[in-house]
Amino acid sequence: MTEPIVVGFDGSESSLRAVGWAGREAGIRDAPLHIVHAAPSWSIDTLLVPEPPGWEVEGEAAARQRLKEAEIHARVGRPRLEVSTRIVAGPAGDVLVQEGEGAQLLVVGSRGRGGFAELLLGSVSRHVATRAPCPVGVVRQPPADERGAVVVGVTGRSGQEALLDFAFREAALRRAVLRAVHAWTHPGTVTPWSVDPAVYDIETVGQEEALLLAQVLAGWRGRFPDVEVVQQVVHEHPAKALTDASAEADVVVVGASHGASQALLGLGGTAHAVLHHARAPVIVVRGRPAGMRP
Numbered sequence: 001m002t003e004p005i006v007v008g009f010d011g012s013e014s015s016l017r018a019v020g021w022a023g024r025e026a027g028i029r030d031a032p033l034h035i036v037h038a039a040p041s042w043s044i045d046t047l048l049v050p051e052p053p054g055w056e057v058e059g060e061a062a063a064r065q066r067l068k069e070a071e072i073h074a075r076v077g078r079p080r081l082e083v084s085t086r087i088v089a090g091p092a093g094d095v096l097v098q099e100g101e102g103a104q105l106l107v108v109g110s111r112g113r114g115g116f117a118e119l120l121l122g123s124v125s126r127h128v129a130t131r132a133p134c135p136v137g138v139v140r141q142p143p144a145d146e147r148g149a150v151v152v153g154v155t156g157r158s159g160q161e162a163l164l165d166f167a168f169r170e171a172a173l174r175r176a177v178l179r180a181v182h183a184w185t186h187p188g189t190v191t192p193w194s195v196d197p198a199v200y201d202i203e204t205v206g207q208e209e210a211l212l213l214a215q216v217l218a219g220w221r222g223r224f225p226d227v228e229v230v231q232q233v234v235h236e237h238p239a240k241a242l243t244d245a246s247a248e249a250d251v252v253v254v255g256a257s258h259g260a261s262q263a264l265l266g267l268g269g270t271a272h273a274v275l276h277h278a279r280a281p282v283i284v285v286r287g288r289p290a291g292m293r294p
Contacts, residue, residue, distance in 0.1 A: 014109030093127030
């Protein structure tokens with residue numbers, strides 16, 4: 001059985017856009033779509049007042065009605081899409097992380113119903129992106145038209161196998177160009193004891209970084225010969241490079257940092273910044289992608 005795409009839905013416009021995008025992802029993967037609504041439980045300790053009579057029943061009825069609307073939205077243009085819905089009691093972030101077990105992709109909107117308008121990334125989205133056991137798609141505003149490109153950030157360091165595997169498969173499924181972006185701000189050190197040079201030639205280092213990117217991608221090109229790959233090496237901060245590239249992408253794929261020194265809210269500075277500012281949906285890959293087929 002193909003692993004499902006799971007999407008969180010709370011009735012907000014942001015989550016409805018996430019449902020539509022998740023439906024498309026399920027369609028191109030020929031995978032079932034599972035729409036989850038996390039139902040808050042009444043807490044007398046928190047609210048300091050008794051639960052109103054019928055509150056739980058009325059809340060569930062309203063949630064089921066919203067889920068029906070979400071299912072209809074997911075099926076637009078995909079009438080044969082297999083869709084299931086579920087209401088689960090508990091905090092939204094924890095519920096979605098749990099529902100992500102066994103999923104090939106977990107999708108959330110950038111902000112939910114309780115988010116502040118000035119915040120580009122809500123607490124639930126951040127919680128899910130940092131803790132989910134599968135790749136996480138965060139959707140703010142999907143492109144109106146297909147751009148035919150998948151963007152992936154490549155550092156050139158080890159530990160990006162899952163990220164590159166996911167990005168190549170995503171491009172193959174979409175029949176899209178894969179734009180591999182490698183950004184650098186200073187020549188890399190050869191060993192942990194090396195000292196970065198104070199003066200260096202930008203053109204020479206740029207050529208070295210381009211060679212590094214080509215070497216990283218060589219084996220992947222062989223595994224995915226039908227995927228057109230465009231290499232982009234830029235001398236600037238990775239977050240800016242990926243954000244700029246997102247303007248012409250259908251999706252941006254980034255890796256989450258696992259190093260304690262680089263971690264920022266469990267994501268890493270680059271992934272965190274891209275989630276806030278990208279102009280396309282972002283997929284965060286933390287571990288081995290599950291269930292995707294080339």
